[in-house]
Amino acid sequence: MEIILLKDIDTLGERHEVVSVKPGYARNYLIPGKLALTANATNRAKLEKLRSDEAAHEAERIAVYKVLAAKLEGQVLRIGAKAGTTGKIFGSVTNVQIMQALKDQMGIEVIRKKIELAEEVKVIGSYVANINFHPEVHATVKFEVVEE
Numbered sequence: 177m178e179i180i181l182l183k184d185i186d187t188l189g190e191r192h193e194v195v196s197v198k199p200g201y202a203r204n205y206l207i208p209g210k211l212a213l214t215a216n217a218t219n220r221a222k223l224e225k226l227r228s229d230e231a232a233h234e235a236e237r238i239a240v241y242k243v244l245a246a247k248l249e250g251q252v253l254r255i256g257a258k259a260g261t262t263g264k265i266f267g268s269v270t271n272v273q274i275m276q277a278l279k280d281q282m283g284i285e286v287i288r289k290k291i292e293l294a295e296e297v298k299v300i301g302s303y304v305a306n307i308n309f310h311p312e313v314h315a316t317v318k319f320e321v322v323e324e
Contacts, residue, residue: 192223192227194220241309244286245314251282251318252319253277253278253320254281254320255273255319255321269321271289278317291305292306292308297321304319
């Protein structure tokens with residue numbers, strides 16, 4: 177029986193892929209669990225429209241991410257931290273603090289999981305963080321850790 181996957185399934189395939197499975201598996205698990213649809217003519221036509229709509233939506237998102245990446249280029253964030261006399265800060269600066277600084281200082285909201293730090297930030301100074309908006313769009317943001 178051929179089905180159209182609605183979600184990624186490790187053992188079968190990726191979303192919107194047409195795959196062949198045993199009829200019992202499809203009828204008893206995949207279709208009732210809203211993981212798949214039968215691959216009839218109507219659903220195949222819907223799949224093509226869905227793919228084209230998704231491609232257009234993806235292109236829109238990439239354009240927005242490119243604008244955000246351009247806005248971040250050349251900007252420097254300032255993050256305050258409590259530090260000792262040697263310049264070593266108490267704790268460390270994390271991607272959550274960078275996310276908050278981006279929101280407060282530049283008005284850009286980024287999911288914290290998309291922010292990657294190359295090294296641990298435990299001393300006052302200048303650093304760089306990578307932001308992965310999308311597999312095709314990346315940006316780097318410079319930030320300075322200053323004493324509060």
